[in-house]
Amino acid sequence: MPASIRPGDVLADRYRLVDLLSESGNGRFWRAHDRVLERHVALHVIAADDDRAEGLLAAARRSARILDPHILRVLDAERSGHLCYVVNEWGSGxxxxxxxxxxxxxxxxxxxxxxxxxxxxxxxxxxxxxxxxxxxxxxxxxxxxxxxxxxxxxxxxxxxxxxxxxxxxxxxxxxxxxxxxxxxxxxxxxxxxxxxxxxxxxxxxxxxxxxxxxxxxxxxxxxxxxxxxxxxxxxxxxxxxxxxxxxxxxPTGLQESMTSRLVSGGHETVVLPQVPEFTVRDAEELTRPTPPAGPPGPAEPADREGAGGDPEGAGAGEGAGDAPGESTGESTGEVTQAEMPGFLVAGDEAAPAPPPPFEEPPARPLFAPDPPEGAPVRRSRQPDPGRDSQQYWPWDTEAGSRTGGAGGGAGGGAGGGWVDTGWPTGTGPVVEEEVPGRSSFRVAAILLAALVVLVAVTVAFNLGRGRTPLGTVPEEESPSATASAPAEVGPLDVASVSDLDPQGSDGGEYPELTGLVVDGDPATAWRTSTYKQDFGPGGLKDGVGLVLDLGEARSVAEVALRLVGSPTDLELYVVDEAPTGVPSEQGLSPAATVSAASEETVVLDEPASGRYLVVWITSLPTVPDGFRSEVAEVVPRG
Incomplete structure (x- = not known):
């Protein structure tokens, strides 16, 4: 196999190699791209002089004869130059x-x-x-x-x-x-x-x-x-x-469910469309006006020098009568502050001056001023009988009004930042402001009190009826408490036992021994015949079994089994009519399916009701001379 073959090579002017998937000896398995039909294909490649070349082409011809949706079909096969290759349909998964x-x-x-x-x-x-x-x-x-x-x-x-x-x-x-x-x-x-x-x-x-x-x-x-x-x-x-x-x-739904088992991480070649190159212009080029068409005039060098950011040139341009921030260039090709936010525009005009900073707010006292020496810290002033009783200053001072006396003044004085209202002492109208949220607080307090009263009345009413505060029945008196308690199960009476051998030549499987499974003696047992093959698709039978008649329809919750030998695969059915053939072929559904040991208690998922309990054996334990099962005891409980 030539070592020069590599990803990117093109075979037969059509198949471009993409990924090498595996190698076998001198053979290689590629994922390739069919440039004619624009799709991925699978490519098996070996050297043209390889001993397998003829066999590979013959195999491709045989495979092409089969048209089946499950088979990735052969699309092409050829020996070209020093290579022999077979092209198959590509599958992703x-x-x-x-x-x-x-x-x-x-x-x-x-x-x-x-x-x-x-x-x-x-x-x-x-x-x-x-x-x-x-x-x-x-x-x-x-x-x-x-x-x-x-x-x-x-x-x-x-x-x-x-x-x-x-x-x-x-x-x-x-x-x-x-x-x-x-x-x-x-x-x-x-x-x-x-x-x-x-x-x-x-x-x-x-x-x-x-x-x-x-x-x-x-x-x-x-x-x-x-x-x-x-x-x-x-x-x-x-x-x-x-x-x-x-x-x-x-099989409905199985194909869709298999997608959950797919392993992600496949490698696909993604070809992005070509994107034109972007060029970055510097600030000088962005802010320079676009010159008019035609040969440059004699003033062009001076314009370039002014646009280069010379502070003297910028000042001269503004002094000539142009307003700050106003564009003087042509509208075509000039970038303004609205088009390029955040950049300083260098040109004939200077950038607009920023607004002045906010003035510092006047200082405000955090606490009331200290009273004169020897006076109470906070002494409420009696309201003036000649004025509204609500208009009074909360603290009495000897220095006069805090809004215009020696302690305050227009400039704040020692009191610091108090506003002069211009009213004489004792005559200024002081209006008490409403505290924000006070009305909402009152409404909320009233609603909360009403809710507490309602809850108290409800609790008292429930307790008066002998209920819990929430109105439920006490646990010791709740009827569901006794109903939910699981009932104890006990053994059920068995009226008779018969064997079930629908696929046997004589229709019976030791019927004379069936009564031993309910005699209470573990030493006695009913048994099947000894078979050379186990039950199942490859055996002579699907199974044999026992039918226990409970006398009437009873609820069966569990079945206790005592077997000889293990494991024994069996199915339990609880039905109203005794089956005459294989239970599964008669449309019956098992209440339980187990692979039982020598002693096994089978608890049904849900108690089943019926007159007959069928123990259907589907697999026999191994014995020295073949396969045989023995059942010593079967005790249904309900």
Whole structure:
């Protein structure tokens, strides 16, 4: 691979290289820009004399035959000069490996939907005998709309020097994708940067052994494909997709929800429009009048000298009769103070003088003047009977009126800053000013008093009725206090017990032992047959169970179980009519689903009412010769 190829190079006079995304040996994977159609494309490039060149072009031709919305299609392939390249459609989003590394595992429904979308693309491509060849998390993209896109169909395997892929390998990679989405570990045959799945004696551990809470259906599907039994056929991609579609059900909203798992931080090349250069003119150029068109006159140098800020020139211009601040230049091209605020305008006129500063206010005394020696500090003066009783000076002094006597005077004198009103002593009209806010204060005080009285009356009324001050019923007498107390649960009577084996050839599963689950003896137990395979999608049955008749409709709050062996996966149903087939196929919803230990008390989220309690076993514990479950006691409580 030539080392000279770098970002910015243009291939075939059309594709400009932007970002180098990955390298494989001497092959490189680029993001490029198609200058003809103005869009981003993905570019796989190797040297023209590379051993993989023919295989890469052949893979591009095979991939171009598949038209599927999940596949990023091939747009161009060519050997030009010393390079061989394949152009693919570009997808913007987050690959599955980055999504798992950044945000952890997917939920079971999301994982099944994502891999089901890839399986749908595989089913269509396998029908045309065009497998992917390297279906790993790096090649599964969740785009910005939440849709699933597959990268490098056939091309990525050829770029890594792998031979033409097989459909069976793609199906194994599909199981690896499901395993990775559920556990964050990679178990497929293709290589990947995702951490490998743990193994035990050459077998990949089941997903439920790596992460708790994975549904049994998905666990069994991964185990069946990744750990095939000898002599068993290979599952097709369409069958794999059908199992996932059945688990997902209605996929509405799943695509939109995947956008919340996208990892931000993608690098996009942003081209800004060209901006004309700005030039900065100095103060001299800004303030200089624009000369008239034509050759310069002889007075131009003198004008330039005056505009340069010579103080003598500015003074002369003003003395010639121009008012300060008035513009004398041409209106075109001259910058005035209104156009350029904050700058001093240098020209023929001087800047206007700033206004004079505010005069200092006269000093005001902070306190009343001291009385003459020996007089009281504050002695109220008796009002003059000949005047209004409200017109009097609050302090009596021997020096005369503070507004015109020797203590004050017009200039303030020793009293400091008092105003001379010109009235003789004792005759000046002194009007008492209204205190601001006094009326508002009175109104507020009246309202507050009224509110206090109202609250007091309300409290007294409530206490008189035997209530609390706020009017509520006392806690010890509240009817809700007794109603909210949880009722104690006790064992419910069981009228009869029968077995439920709708998928069995004989329709029964040890019916003669069913009564042992309610005999109160833990040493006796009802048991299932011994199976070579566990229940589930890969087993012979979906499950077997017991039906307990409570005699009449009763409320069941919890069920105590005593089992032999563990774990036992089971579902509890409380129904009005005894089922005759698989409960889930008859439209029944379980009241509880648990993976029970040897002794388990299952508390229902909400008490369920019905006549029949169905214990439906969906997974059997392992025994030396296969799989079998034994139930010693079932005690419903309500």
């Amino acid at each position: 987050t690959s599955l490996d980055i999504m798992l590394a950044a945000g952890g595992e997917l939920s079971p429904r999301r994982a099944a939907w994502v891999v089901g979308e890839v399986a749908a693309a595989c089913a269509r491509a396998h029908a045309a005998d065009v497998p992917h060849g390297r279906l790993n998390p790096e090649n599964v993209l969740i785009d910005t709309s939440g849709a699933v896109r597959v990268i490098g169909w056939c091309v990525d395997a050829a770029l890594h020097g792998r031979p033409t892929g097989r459909a069976a390998d793609d199906v194994a990679d599909l199981a690896g994708l499901l395993y990775a989405a559920l556990t964050g570990r990679w178990a497929g045959p293709s290589s990947s940067a995702v951490p490998p799945a743990p193994t035990d004696h050459g077998r990949v551990l089941r997903p439920r052994q790596v992460r708790a809470g994975i549904p049994r259906d998905l666990d069994a599907l991964c185990d069946e494909v990744l750990n095939p039994q000898p002599g068993c056929g290979t599952m097709a991609a369409e069958a794999f997709r059908a199992v996932l579609a059945e688990f997902v059900g209605d």
